[in-house]
Amino acid sequence: MYVARILYPVKVLGPGNRIGIWFCGCPRRCEGCSNPELWEFQDRYKTSLATVMSLIEKIAQVHSVDGFTITGGDPFFQPDALSRLLEQIKKISDDILVYTGYMKNDLPVSLLKNISVLIDAPYIKARNNNCCLRGSDNQNIYVLNGKYRAVYENYLSATENQIQ
Secondary structure (H helix, E strand, O other): OEEEEEEEEEOOOOOOOEEEEEEOOOOOOOOOOOOHHHOOOOHHHEOOHHHHHHHHHHHHHHOOOOEEEEEOOOHHHOHHHHHHHHHHHOOOOOOEEEEOOOOHHHOOHHHHOOOOEEEEOOOOHHHOOOOOOOOOOOOEEEEOOHHHHHHHHHHHHHOOOOOO
């Protein structure tokens, strides 16, 4: 798997203190992308699930983890790695928010079952109106795990787009 960053606490990509995970690889190359350095797979970012989980578990042993945000690049460009990671991290928190440039209906249901919130669609620079959790207003927010519906509705209504 190719993972460029694991950061904690991420406070601007979902409610609470989250672990943010940035995957590498994205075929879209959207103009104005916030992470163009993650478009390509780079050997320096190649790692194992065991290494990623070791880092995450060390964080979770010391800090409260309210959820995970997985972005990139595009995590769905590495579907097998994403699937294995989702299975493991949901044991720590099942509040898992994932960003993708793919459309929800084009994604495997087997992956969606382990995701609480999905933000889909490519980033469009001309449609960036500073909306919360979305890079551009064409992107959709799907709360796939109903137990988090109120949490995210509250977060979206009470939070402005921020930079951390």
